[in-house]
Amino acid sequence: DTGVSQDPRHKITKRGQNVTFRCDPISEHNRLYWYRQTLGQGPEFLTYFQNEAQLEKSRLLSDRFSAERPKGSFSTLEIQRTEQGDSAMYLCASSLAVPYGYTFGSGTRLTVV
Amino acid sequence: AQSVTQLGSHVSVSEGALVLLRCNYSSSVPPYLFWYVQYPNQGLQLLLKYTTGATLVKGINGFEAEFKKSETSFHLTKPSAHMSDAAEYFCAVSDGSSNTGKLIFGQGTTLQVKP
Numbered sequence: 001d002t003g004v005s006q007d008p009r010h011k012i013t014k015r016g017q018n019v020t021f022r023c024d025p026i027s028e029h030n031r032l033y034w035y036r037q038t039l040g041q042g043p044e045f046l047t048y049f050q051n052e053a054q055l056e057k058s059r060l061l062s063d064r065f066s067a068e069r070p071k072g073s074f075s076t077l078e079i080q081r082t083e084q085g086d087s088a089m090y091l092c093a094s095s096l097a098v099p100y101g102y103t104f105g106s107g108t109r110l111t112v113v
Numbered sequence: 114a115q116s117v118t119q120l121g122s123h124v125s126v127s128e129g130a131l132v133l134l135r136c137n138y139s140s141s142v143p144p145y146l147f148w149y150v151q152y153p154n155q156g157l158q159l160l161l162k163y164t165t166g167a168t169l170v171k172g173i174n175g176f177e178a179e180f181k182k183s184e185t186s187f188h189l190t191k192p193s194a195h196m197s198d199a200a201e202y203f204c205a206v207s208d209g210s211s212n213t214g215k216l217i218f219g220q221g222t223t224l225q226v227k228p
Contacts, residue, residue, distance in 0.1 A: 004156070006156075031214060033214070033215070040122075040220070040221070041220055041221070042117075042203050042205075042218030042219050042220050042221050043157070043203070043216075043218050044218070045215050045216065045217070048213055048214070048215060055213065056213055056215065091156055091157070093156075093157075095214055097214075098145075098207070098211075098212055098213070098214040099145045099162065099164045099207065099214070101147055101149075101159035101162050102157075102159065102214075102216070103159075104149075104156030104157045104158070105156050106154075106155050106156045107154075107155075107156050109154075
């Protein structure tokens with residue numbers, strides 16, 4: 001069990017650029033979640049995959065955001081045409097089943113300048 | 114809709130003193146309740162969870178929490194604070210009748226431990 005890995009740890013991008021983050025969950029976990037955390041706030045749910053199927057998306061996930069989980073393994077979160085309001089920590093978590101708790105990755109901190 | 118309120122954004126205790134972090138939730142269905150800890154620039158680590166059964170749950174690092182349905186509370190306690198407990202703590206709730214496992218988090222409580 002190597003934990004949940006996220007890459008990159010930090011990303012600084014100019015407004016209007018596209019960025020992509022990667023998450024590698026614990027291998028036997030079929031559930032994968034993306035959350036966004038802004039300074040001083042708790043994480044907010046973005047989207048959820050069970051295997052390769054994206055089963056739920058938050059209203060926070062605008063048309064500029066897209067997430068994939070090909071073959072039910074790693075996942076990517078892409079933000080197109082980044083805005084300053086996208087600056088946040090993006091957290092990935094995986095889980096074996098409900099109601100087990102998540103295992104979180106260390107997150108990707110995005111700064112849009 | 115479910116929600117979580119953590120009372121007190123900052124709590125300061127002396128080393129060796131009791132730690133009490135308060136969490137109240139709102140849920141129209143039986144909830145699953147969680148406490149997570151976050152150290153600077155890291156992800157969240159599960160401290161403990163309540164799903165069903167015994168209402169007093171014990172977690173890692175000497176923490177425990179009690180589910181009180183009548184008070185809609187799930188407060189986190191530790192008898193004796195250690196310097197290493199200084200971190201941010203998040204209470205979270207999920208829908209016990211849903212299969213998604215989606216969590217609703219509180220805004221967090223920063224615990225400061227003074228020597």
